[in-house]
Amino acid sequence: MxxxxxxxxxxxxxxxxxxxxxxxxxxxxxxxxxxxxxxxxxxxxxxxxxxxxxxxxxxxxxxxxxxxxxxxxxxxxxxxxxxxxxxxxxxxxxxxxxxxxxxxxxxxxxxxxxxxxxxxxxxxxxxxxxxxxxxxxxxxxxxxxxxxxxxxxxxxxxxxxxxxxxxxxxxxxxxxxxxxxxxxxxxxxxxxxxxxxxxxxxxxxxxxxxxxVWQFHEGIKVKEFGSGYPGDPVTKKFLTDHCDPVFGFPQLVRFSWSTASNALEGNAYHVEWEKVEDEKSGSTQKIPITSFFDKINKTSLEPEKKRHHFFTDRCLSRNVKF
Incomplete structure (x- = not known):
C-alpha cells in the first residue's frame, strides 16, 4: 500500500x-x-x-x-x-x-x-x-x-x-x-x-x-441513512441534515464523492483565498504561509501536547508552531 x-x-x-x-x-x-x-x-x-x-x-x-x-x-x-x-x-x-x-x-x-x-x-x-x-x-x-x-x-x-x-x-x-x-x-x-x-x-x-453497528464519533444518534448510494433520497437527506458549515460531514461520508461535494456547496461556508499579484509582472505568486509568522525558538516552547485524533485521522499536520 x-x-x-x-x-x-x-x-x-x-x-x-x-x-x-x-x-x-x-x-x-x-x-x-x-x-x-x-x-x-x-x-x-x-x-x-x-x-x-x-x-x-x-x-x-x-x-x-x-x-x-x-x-x-x-x-x-x-x-x-x-x-x-x-x-x-x-x-x-x-x-x-x-x-x-x-x-x-x-x-x-x-x-x-x-x-x-x-x-x-x-x-x-x-x-x-x-x-x-x-x-x-x-x-x-x-x-x-x-x-x-x-x-x-x-x-x-x-x-x-x-x-x-x-x-x-x-x-x-x-x-x-x-x-x-x-x-x-x-x-x-x-x-x-x-x-x-x-x-x-x-x-x-x-x-x-x-x-x-457504525459508531459516530461526532455524537450523531441517527441510525437511518439509507443505502448510501447517491440516488437514495434518505441518503441525500442525511447529507443535508448532517453537514456542519465549517467541518463538513461525519466520518461515515466519503467527502471526495461529487454527491458530498455538491451538498457542501449548498450547506457549508464558502472560503475565498486572496490572490497575491506581483507588481511588476502582474503574475500570481505563491507565498508560503510561514512567511507571515516570526520564527520561534524551539527551546522556549513547552512540551508538545498530544494532537487531537480529528487531525491525525485525516493526516493533517502543522507546518509552524504557534
Missing amino acids: TENKIEEVETRREIHDLSSLESFLLHNDNFKNVSYISDVPEVCKEYPCILGIDEAGRGPVLGPMVYGTAFIPINEQTLLTTLQCADSKALNEEKRDDIFENICKHSKKMGWAVEVIAPNSICNSMLSRSKYSLNQVSMDSAIGLIKMALANSVKVEHVYVDTVGKPEKYQEYLKSLFPQLHITVAKKADSTYPVVSAASICAKVTRDHALK
Whole structure:
C-alpha cells in the first residue's frame, strides 16, 4: 500500500456467525482499515484450492468499501453450489446472511477473509497530491487478500477476480506479481464463478453489518441513512441534515464523492483565498504561509501536547508552531 493508506489493523477476534461478525466490527475503530481471515481448514493447506475475490460498496457515498475472498479445495467446490452461492447483488439481505452463516458453519472445508477500507482512507487516497485512484485502492486490496491467504498456508492454485478497469490489463498485472498462480480476471465474475459469488457475499454481508453497528464519533444518534448510494433520497437527506458549515460531514461520508461535494456547496461556508499579484509582472505568486509568522525558538516552547485524533485521522499536520 502507499503512504496514503490509513493504518491497518489485523485482529484475531473469532468470527463464526453474524453476531460475532457484528461484535468484531463494533470493537474496531471506524477510522482505520481492518482485515480478518478465518481459520484455515487443514484441507485448504493440503489440497489445491481455488480462491475468489470481489468487493462491496465501491459506489456508495457512505460507509466503507469491503473486499472479500473465499477459498476452497478444488475437489470440494460443489459445496458452493449446495450453499447456493450467487452474485450478492441478486440476493436479498436475509438470503445473503443465511449463506454467510452456512459458509461459517462449513469451516472444515472452506475459509474466507475480508478487508474493510475506511471511508476516510478512500478519500485521503483519492484527494492526495500523489493521486491514488479507487481502482488502485481496489487492486491493492485484492493483492493483499491473495498475500494473506498464501501467508496463512492456503494452497492456492487458481485465483478468480471480478475486474476493475480492463480485465486483460488487470490479469496481466496480477500474473506479474503471482507467476506461480493461475489467474482469471473477468467482468461479472461474481455471477459466473461460484467461488467469487461466495467472496461477494462475505464482502456484502460485512459491509451491511458494518453500517448497522457504525459508531459516530461526532455524537450523531441517527441510525437511518439509507443505502448510501447517491440516488437514495434518505441518503441525500442525511447529507443535508448532517453537514456542519465549517467541518463538513461525519466520518461515515466519503467527502471526495461529487454527491458530498455538491451538498457542501449548498450547506457549508464558502472560503475565498486572496490572490497575491506581483507588481511588476502582474503574475500570481505563491507565498508560503510561514512567511507571515516570526520564527520561534524551539527551546522556549513547552512540551508538545498530544494532537487531537480529528487531525491525525485525516493526516493533517502543522507546518509552524504557534
